[in-house]
Amino acid sequence: MYIIPFVAEAAEKKKDGFDFTEAWGVTFASGLTVLGMILAAWIAYRAGRRQVADQGLIEHKHWRRQNRLEAYKQFMVAIDGFTEAMDKWRTSRNTTNAGRALETLAAAEAGIRLSGPQSLHPHADKVTKTAGVFYQALRGPVGMPGFVPPRRWAQLTRDVIDAQNAFVIEAAKVLDDPYR
Incomplete structure (x- = not known):
């Protein structure tokens, strides 16, 4: 009879399947937390x-716009310098x-x-x-300062001003459009 209590005790200790205890629950929750942290970090x-x-792209666009603005200003100053030289030519007849x-x-x-841009x-x-073309008209034949008739002078001046205005209009469009 003492065998039966031993068998009964052995039957109680033997379990079929997986035993889900509190320790396994904590381990599972910890694993999910680690996966969540990895996902959040990624x-x-x-x-x-x-x-x-994005910030680099914004800064590059700003830098490009500033570069263009400076180049456009230098071009406009050079145009003004050319027109001043034309006015001085009227008195000195020096093409230098x-x-x-x-x-x-x-x-x-x-x-x-x-x-x-292009x-x-x-x-x-x-x-x-x-x-x-204006400069060539001033030089005259064979590199000698020539006489430019008033109508021709007015037409050459108008051509330079019209070209300058077209440049200014297009430059303003470029500077106003952040995607150019």
Whole structure:
């Protein structure tokens, strides 16, 4: 008879299947917490990278706009220098200042070509070419200062001003549009 209590005790100790105790519940909850933390860290990392990329893009656009503004200002100053040289030519008949002013204008046009955009290049080129035509008219035949009739003078001046105005209009569009 003493065998039966032993068998009964052994039957009580033997269990079928998985025993889900409080320890397993805590382990499972801890695992879910760790996975949640990893997921949150990954989301924060991705959001941080995106924010840095967006900020870099904004700063680049600002830098590009400032570069363009500076190039456009230099071009406008060069145009003004050329028109002043034209006015001085009327009294001195010396094309040296006009030649230097045209070289400065061409250098400023190179700055426009570097800073862009492509849509502004033809406008800057037209200003430089009309100024070159004006300069050639001043030089006259064989490099000698010539006489420019008043109507021709007025037409050449109007051509330079019209080209300059077209440039200014396009430059304003470029500076106003943040996606250019």
